[in-house]
Amino acid sequence: MQSGTICDTALTDASLAQTSAHASSPSWISLLSQPAQSTDTVALMHEMLAKQDVLLQQQGQIFTLLSASQLQAPECSLDYKDLPIRDHQGLTGMEVRLQDQDYRTKLINHLSLIGGTDVRDTVFRIMKRVVSHSLATKTNWRGINGKSPFASLQLKDVIIAAVWKNPITPTASACEVEKYMKRWLQMAMDREGGRRRRAKPQD
Template sequence: MDSEEDDALQQDSTGLPAAPPVQQFYRPTKEVTLKTISLAEMLTSNHAIWQPEDFSYESPQEPTRSLFPESDVSWNRVQQPPEISASLNSVQPQQTELHKHQRTPQSPTPELIVSLIREMLTKQEMILDQQQSILRILNAKQPQDTDYVIDHGLLPVKDLLALNTLEQKLRAVDFKEKLINHLGLVGGFDTKDTVWRTMHRTISNDLAKSINWRGVNGKISLAALQIKDVVIDAVRKNVFSSTATNSEIENVMKRWLHLASDRDGGRKRRQKE
């Protein structure tokens, strides 16, 4: 009491109101009651094993929240631009159909098999018709064996008389075409080789000595003969010289005529003389 009075006097001296007395509060504790149960009662009865009620604990459960609104608004009904909504509506049925086919594969029906066989047979007949048409075109363009055959001993031309006879026969279109086909079989690995072989098959080297391109110095002009055109067309029959120009072929022909005196040992004879 003395201390309380002293405190009151000190507070009065400071001019402050007196502090209220301190009250002590006691929290009531819940008594834990134990109920003894015998072992026999535990085994024969439905009593559960005792657990302290103060220590029971329930885990808090958070309320589950639905991803969709409770007003039964579906995902497709969410406000979206009309373009996106239309694309979603068109894609979903396609995906459903795709999964349906993947999950439940169906074997082809007999009607489907028959229709496929008919379609294959129709296409096969079309292919056969096209092949026959191509063969007819090729056979029409390809000359027969008789178109290559000429009289024996006609070529190479050995003298002026045989050359004049050949020029007269070349006035006939059929004979000229036959001679072109015949000389076209000579072949060669390039334009020069083909022209060289064709000229050697057409004109003998002795007659070539009296022929030049323009007919100067009293010689025969090859440019004025029909055999010149035959040689040019025959050279183009070869695959390796089919694109050769007239100028390229004529230059080789001129060179072949110019070297006629050097062939068959003519150069060696001149060197000895």
């Protein structure tokens, strides 16, 4: 009787040990952790959906901006035959035309599409489009030494507005834009071989 009891006890202990071993096996752990995994999966799906909503909103904003720019394209694609301005007469005529708000707005839009990698590059590109080399050599910021003053022109304000309208340079300050306009005018005498001609020894 005692041996049977001992045997039953041993069997029971072995069964419990086996059951405990199964419970601690990876498969059991996996099954027991399924509710937690399911909760994590749901949270991850919610996060992914939220990010997807943000992306869709951004795409919608981009589409709106592209649509607006396409609507403005006919206005900006006008043929500005009076650019670049070649002489003082042309500069005076431009100042008169800029009193027309519609023309002013169209010119700002046109110049803003010229682009540039930064403020300096954008200003230099616009100045080259607006002012011919010949006129640039006869113009400076203050109008000293008998040259035309650029600082007092409406065209200066148009160029600043065009730089601000460029998506790359919307935060540029007016002082920064003016600094590069001054610099571009100062460099006029060195462009198109001017520096080489001045450095060449006179016969």
